[in-house]
Amino acid sequence: MNASVSLTSREEIEVHRFSWPVSIGIPVLAIFLQVFLRVRFLAVLDLPLLVTIFFAVARRRPIPGMITGALIGTLQDAWTGHPIGVFGIAKTIVGYLGSSLGVKVDVDNPGSRFLMTFAFVLIHRFVYMAISLQLVGGSEAWIWSHTLLSALVNGLAAVVLFAALDKFKLRN
Amino acid sequence: MENFFTRYKNPLALMAVLFIQVVALATQVKRPEGAKPGSTGSGTRLIRVWTVTAFTPVEKMFVSTGRFFRDGWHNYADLRGARKQNTELQEEVARLQLEQVRLKQDADQARRLQVLLDFKEKFITKTVAAQVIATSGTEQSRLITIDKGSKAGIKTDMAVITPDGIVGKVKDVYSLSSQVLLINDHDSGAGVILENSRLQGIVKGTPLGELQITEGIMSDEKVEAGERVITSGGDRIYPKGYPVGTVIGATADRDSESFLVIKIKPSADLNRLEEVLVITEMSDNSHSASAGPEPMRAADILSQRLPSIPKIDPNAPKTPGGAQTGVAAPKASPTPAKVNKPVNAGTEQKAASASGSAKLPGPGSGTAQTAAAPGKTGADAKKQPSSAQTPTAQTSAAGSTETTPPKPKPTPKKVKTPAAPDSTTLDKPASAPTATATPANQTAGQEKPPR
Numbered sequence: 001m002n003a004s005v006s007l008t009s010r011e012e013i014e015v016h017r018f019s020w021p022v023s024i025g026i027p028v029l030a031i032f033l034q035v036f037l038r039v040r041f042l043a044v045l046d047l048p049l050l051v052t053i054f055f056a057v058a059r060r061r062p063i064p065g066m067i068t069g070a071l072i073g074t075l076q077d078a079w080t081g082h083p084i085g086v087f088g089i090a091k092t093i094v095g096y097l098g099s100s101l102g103v104k105v106d107v108d109n110p111g112s113r114f115l116m117t118f119a120f121v122l123i124h125r126f127v128y129m130a131i132s133l134q135l136v137g138g139s140e141a142w143i144w145s146h147t148l149l150s151a152l153v154n155g156l157a158a159v160v161l162f163a164a165l166d167k168f169k170l171r172n
Numbered sequence: 173m174e175n176f177f178t179r180y181k182n183p184l185a186l187m188a189v190l191f192i193q194v195v196a197l198a199t200q201v202k203r204p205e206g207a208k209p210g211s212t213g214s215g216t217r218l219i220r221v222w223t224v225t226a227f228t229p230v231e232k233m234f235v236s237t238g239r240f241f242r243d244g245w246h247n248y249a250d251l252r253g254a255r256k257q258n259t260e261l262q263e264e265v266a267r268l269q270l271e272q273v274r275l276k277q278d279a280d281q282a283r284r285l286q287v288l289l290d291f292k293e294k295f296i297t298k299t300v301a302a303q304v305i306a307t308s309g310t311e312q313s314r315l316i317t318i319d320k321g322s323k324a325g326i327k328t329d330m331a332v333i334t335p336d337g338i339v340g341k342v343k344d345v346y347s348l349s350s351q352v353l354l355i356n357d358h359d360s361g362a363g364v365i366l367e368n369s370r371l372q373g374i375v376k377g378t379p380l381g382e383l384q385i386t387e388g389i390m391s392d393e394k395v396e397a398g399e400r401v402i403t404s405g406g407d408r409i410y411p412k413g414y415p416v417g418t419v420i421g422a423t424a425d426r427d428s429e430s431f432l433v434i435k436i437k438p439s440a441d442l443n444r445l446e447e448v449l450v451i452t453e454m455s456d457n458s459h460s461a462s463a464g465p466e467p468m469r470a471a472d473i474l475s476q477r478l479p480s481i482p483k484i485d486p487n488a489p490k491t492p493g494g495a496q497t498g499v500a501a502p503k504a505s506p507t508p509a510k511v512n513k514p515v516n517a518g519t520e521q522k523a524a525s526a527s528g529s530a531k532l533p534g535p536g537s538g539t540a541q542t543a544a545a546p547g548k549t550g551a552d553a554k555k556q557p558s559s560a561q562t563p564t565a566q567t568s569a570a571g572s573t574e575t576t577p578p579k580p581k582p583t584p585k586k587v588k589t590p591a592a593p594d595s596t597t598l599d600k601p602a603s604a605p606t607a608t609a610t611p612a613n614q615t616a617g618q619e620k621p622p623r
Binding site: 092 | 223312317
């Protein structure tokens with residue numbers, strides 16, 4: 001007997017689609033806002049990461065999910081002083097995990113969205129630090145309090161943002 | 173085999189994408205010999221150039237639109253308190269006039285000492301005003317993007333400042349924009365001196381965006397909170413004596429008990445930068461003995477220090493560019509120095525003026541002398557150049573402020589307070605295209621010929 005473990009109903013594993021303008025425009029807008037808005041508090045908010053998670057879990061297909069993450073991360077890298085690829089790799093992994101998770105777990109519930117985003121922010125930060133320290137030779141320090149605050153803020157923002165972005169899903 | 177690829181399609185795709193990115197990353201980290209530490213390979217730079225170039229026009233448009241509305245509102249709001257503000261400014265000017273007299277004495281003394289010691293210093297001669305249009309968007313990297321690039325003469329490693337203090341240095345330059353690494357980035361660093369204790373160290377950023385001096389100051393040294401920190405000029409990027417910040421606390425280094433970790437509050441508000449100045453040119457000025465003045469007579473010194481009626485010598489020879497040699501002319505004091513406010517300045521200069529940058533690039537020239545180095549008092553203020561070495565600052569059409577030799581005017585235009593030598597008044601010429609800071613003695617045309 002081959003029973004796959006799934007915590008979702010049939011309806012919940014529906015693969016959502018998005019129009020091309022939305023698929024391109026939303027990530028570009030997220031990056032634009034991230035670099036354009038110069039509000040200190042918003043620095044803990046990672047809009048490109050939230051958009052990556054949203055598209056990954058909505059499409060529920062790992063390859064498009066990770067390619068979306070790779071492109072968003074690479075574009076984001078262009079604005080930083082790092083070598084290009086640091087955010088790219090981190091968001092590729094998040095995109096892959098997000099789309100894989102979307103198949104298994106109900107990710108349309110606000111509570112699960114919060115927890116999922118909270119976890120993905122930690123993973124993203126961990127991967128970023130690993131690349132920065134091990135591959136690039138950076139000297140950044142892991143600050144738990146700051147990382148948890150960032151995960152909390154992004155988790156709460158995801159609940160609101162994902163609900164707004166749900167309107168762009170194309171229904172068959 | 174086909175079944176294997178089908179079954180593990182997704183993990184294999186992930187590994188392939190990650191592999192490509194890691195290889196791309198490795199090519200950037202392992203730079204060719206001779207490449208600058210911040211530079212990346214040409215392929216990856218292309219991605220950066222494309223992205224920044226694509227976003228820059230949109231950001232400029234948003235910044236300009238926002239600025240238009242904000243300025244409109246501010247102009248309206250400013251008018252409401254203009255009368256009261258005018259009164260306050262008059263009082264402030266009077267106070268500053270007195271302070272300037274004292275500072276000029278210090279500066280003159282310093283110049284005499286510099287001549288004796290044959291000092292060499294770097295002075296800002298050209299700056300480009302720029303607007304901040306974007307940030308890195310992450311806390312892990314503290315960069316800003318400005319709207320001036322290689323077309324405006326920006327190059328890598330140029331210092332970026334505001335009237336309040338240093339901001340950072342240019343990291344990457346594109347045709348229409350540049351990226352600036354802020355001093356509170358953890359990859360950044362600048363040589364600094366504590367103003368009172370004259371202790372030298374290197375200020376660096378922390379991952380949280382704070383400024384710290386972590387090296388160079390032993391733990392047995394006494395550092396007090398509130399002490400000003402200025403640039404040392406040793407890094408050959410930032411001009412010497414420019415404000416960096418103030419000490420907010422000092423503790424022993426956890427790793428090395430023998431050193432102090434000094435936390436610094438930056439002078440410039442690095443989180444709310446709007447306009448900045450990029451120093452595109454600095455010149456080496458030396459006070460050579462040959463160009464120095466003869467020793468001053470005691471009577472000259474007295475006449476310089478005491479209030480007196482200005483003496484105008486119409487037969488005084490005009491040295492080229494109005495330059496004077498060595499010590500400032502002792503009889504040239506009573507005429508007010510004029511800080512000409514630009515009226516017909518271009519957009520870029522307006523940006524500079526809005527941030528007070530019109531005061532910036534004119535070290536050693538009248539009011540601009542003190543404004544050029546706001547942090548300079550005492551010993552640092554003394555190192556301001558004489559009017560002979562620092563001609564009038566002018567702004568070119570490209571928005572860059574450039575120093576050119578000043579033209580001495582034959583007669584003093586305004587003597588506001590004859591009792592106060594070198595008193596300063598603010599004047600607005602009808603069509604001054606530049607932010608001009610004119611030395612007091614040159615404005616009056618009262619240069620004393622070298623004897």
